[in-house]
Amino acid sequence: MTCTLFCSSLYGEHHHLVQSPWFAPVMTLKTSAPLRAEPKKKKKVDPRREQMLRERLKKKLKKLEKVPPELIPIEDFITPTKCLDETRERTAPRLSFEESEGRALLLKEWCRYKQKQHMAEVEAVELALEAQREALEELKLESEELYRAALKPDPLLIPFVHEGPAYTPAIPNYDAPDGKYNDITKVYTQ
Amino acid sequence: MQQKKMAAPCGRMASRPLLQFLSRFSRSPVGNTGFRQFSSATVCPVCLQRLPVISADCSPIEQQFKQMLHQIELEKSVLSDHELRLLEDAEKMSRKQADDYDSDEEDSHGDKEIMMAQDLEDIWEQKMKNFQPALRVRADVDKDLTSAERCLADSLVLLAEQEVGDEKLWLLPQTRWQEGETLRQTAERALTSLPAAGFKATFLGNAPCGVYKYKLPKAIRTENSIGTKVFFFKAILADGAPPKTKKAPFLWVKKSELQKYLKPAYMMKVERFILDL
Numbered sequence: 001m002t003c004t005l006f007c008s009s010l011y012g013e014h015h016h017l018v019q020s021p022w023f024a025p026v027m028t029l030k031t032s033a034p035l036r037a038e039p040k041k042k043k044k045v046d047p048r049r050e051q052m053l054r055e056r057l058k059k060k061l062k063k064l065e066k067v068p069p070e071l072i073p074i075e076d077f078i079t080p081t082k083c084l085d086e087t088r089e090r091t092a093p094r095l096s097f098e099e100s101e102g103r104a105l106l107l108k109e110w111c112r113y114k115q116k117q118h119m120a121e122v123e124a125v126e127l128a129l130e131a132q133r134e135a136l137e138e139l140k141l142e143s144e145e146l147y148r149a150a151l152k153p154d155p156l157l158i159p160f161v162h163e164g165p166a167y168t169p170a171i172p173n174y175d176a177p178d179g180k181y182n183d184i185t186k187v188y189t190q
Numbered sequence: 191m192q193q194k195k196m197a198a199p200c201g202r203m204a205s206r207p208l209l210q211f212l213s214r215f216s217r218s219p220v221g222n223t224g225f226r227q228f229s230s231a232t233v234c235p236v237c238l239q240r241l242p243v244i245s246a247d248c249s250p251i252e253q254q255f256k257q258m259l260h261q262i263e264l265e266k267s268v269l270s271d272h273e274l275r276l277l278e279d280a281e282k283m284s285r286k287q288a289d290d291y292d293s294d295e296e297d298s299h300g301d302k303e304i305m306m307a308q309d310l311e312d313i314w315e316q317k318m319k320n321f322q323p324a325l326r327v328r329a330d331v332d333k334d335l336t337s338a339e340r341c342l343a344d345s346l347v348l349l350a351e352q353e354v355g356d357e358k359l360w361l362l363p364q365t366r367w368q369e370g371e372t373l374r375q376t377a378e379r380a381l382t383s384l385p386a387a388g389f390k391a392t393f394l395g396n397a398p399c400g401v402y403k404y405k406l407p408k409a410i411r412t413e414n415s416i417g418t419k420v421f422f423f424k425a426i427l428a429d430g431a432p433p434k435t436k437k438a439p440f441l442w443v444k445k446s447e448l449q450k451y452l453k454p455a456y457m458m459k460v461e462r463f464i465l466d467l
Contacts, residue, residue: 088268103258110255124465128399131462135401138419139373142232149372150397157395162426165245168323169342 072188231418234376235364237399237464238348238391240427240442244326246343275307335441338427344444347464348427349451350384351439360441360451362422362460373398377423384440391425399424402459422463 095103140147248256269277332340340346350363365380367373374396381391398421405417441451445466449457 083268085268088274090265090267090269093265103262106251106254106258109251113251121467124467128463128465131400131459132397135398135421138401138403139398139421142419146373150374152396154393154395157392160392162241165242165343167245168326169243171324 069190072190075186232367233364233418233420234367234373234380234398234423235362235420236377236380236391236393236423236425237362237460238381238389238425238427239464240338240346240348242345243342272307272310279306279308335443338442340442341444345466346442346444347448348389349441349443349448359453361456364420372396373421374423377425381425390428392428393423393425395424398422399463400459402456404455422460424463 136147136150139150326342331337334340338346348363349360351358352361352364353359354361363380363384365376365383367376371379374393378393381389400422402420402422403417404420443451445461445464448461448464452460
């Protein structure tokens with residue numbers, strides 16, 4: 001109703017429709033020229049520019065990838081600088097001649113002792129193997145079926161876990177105190 | 191050509207039932223003539239070992255070497271944090287006691303370090319004294335041959351007293367082999383059938399570790415069983431002390447003590463696979 005009145009006022013003055021931008025009729029608000037304008041910036045240069053950017057990025061990525069991955073440092077092989085501090089050096093004692101001689105002789109004794117131990121171990125193992133071989137031969141003579149059953153590997157045996165000897169035997173019903181620790185090991189990723 | 195092809199498989203087919211026939215004979219129990227069969231008098235003893243629980247004592251040369259190594263390591267090392275702190279504290283004390291001591295310098299950071307390194311050491315010593323580890327060697331338990339806790343530094347073998355023929359002998363625990371079971375199952379049965387046993391053991395593999403043949407005395411010899419074969423199996427005692435039962439005919443012995451209890455020929459075969467390392 002208001003728009004018709006407005007239009008009649010316009011007509012009233014001049015008796016023809018005034019097409020001025022300032023008095024654009026409300027009906028045509030939604031379809032006026034400036035509002036109808038779509039972004040007309042579709043220049044052909046832009047997609048090319050975007051493509052160029054992408055190619056440059058890809059090339060940079062490839063160059064970065066070509067670099068071989070950094071090796072993870074082995075912390076055990078790097079002497080921490082704390083240990084190379086001069087103030088930490090001990091005064092090296094002077095060894096007497098007898099003592100150094102004694103040490104050399106003890107080393108040789110140790111060598112001989114260890115060799116005897118090793119040979120004894122090897123011999124014991126060989127004896128045990130020989131005993132087993134004889135047992136299997138006898139079993140073969142007795143019955144083929146049991147021999148084959150004896151040769152089958154035992155899947156339940158592996159993995160075999162046994163706790164080795166400690167310095168003192170375990171105290172029965174010992175309640176060990178709880179402890180806290182913070183794990184500060186460095187984890188490297190390639 | 192075709193005939194040859196046919197002949198080969200036929201030949202194999204013919205030999206298979208023959209082999210089966212023969213093997214069936216060899217497996218059958220007493221009652222057959224001529225063939226050597228697996229007599230049911232075979233026994234499967236089990237060699238149950240309790241491995242050492244504590245480390246063995248060092249021999250004299252080992253002790254000497256240990257001390258020497260310790261000294262060399264000490265000489266070649268650098269001072270640790272704790273030792274540096276001890277030295278610093280000693281210096282501070284000596285400076286305090288000197289006449290020209292300027293307390294203002296020191297007390298700027300003096301409130302923090304009331305705890306001296308020596309005090310820390312004393313605290314640590316106290317803590318260590320509060321903890322009582324179990325005794326390594328207990329003389330009374332060592333002499334008790336039936337206990338599995340004796341001689342914790344050596345590996346022990348279980349012996350049981352069993353009747354063989356007419357005599358009571360000390361042997362590794364055994365039972366007779368029965369039809370239809372493998373030798374290892376017989377050995378497992380031997381372990382579980384011991385009176386008041388309750389031993390948990392892990393058997394090391396399906397194969398026997400030793401064999402002992404003996405001929406029965408002529409009184410018991412029959413046509414079929416001239417002698418028996420004894421196949422030994424090895425097992426390791428799993429953790430957890432078995433319940434102590436008195437008057438049970440068991441002995442836990444070290445390898446050196448085995449000779450007192452076993453017969454010489456038996457001992458010769460047994461000691462080969464018992465490793466005392």
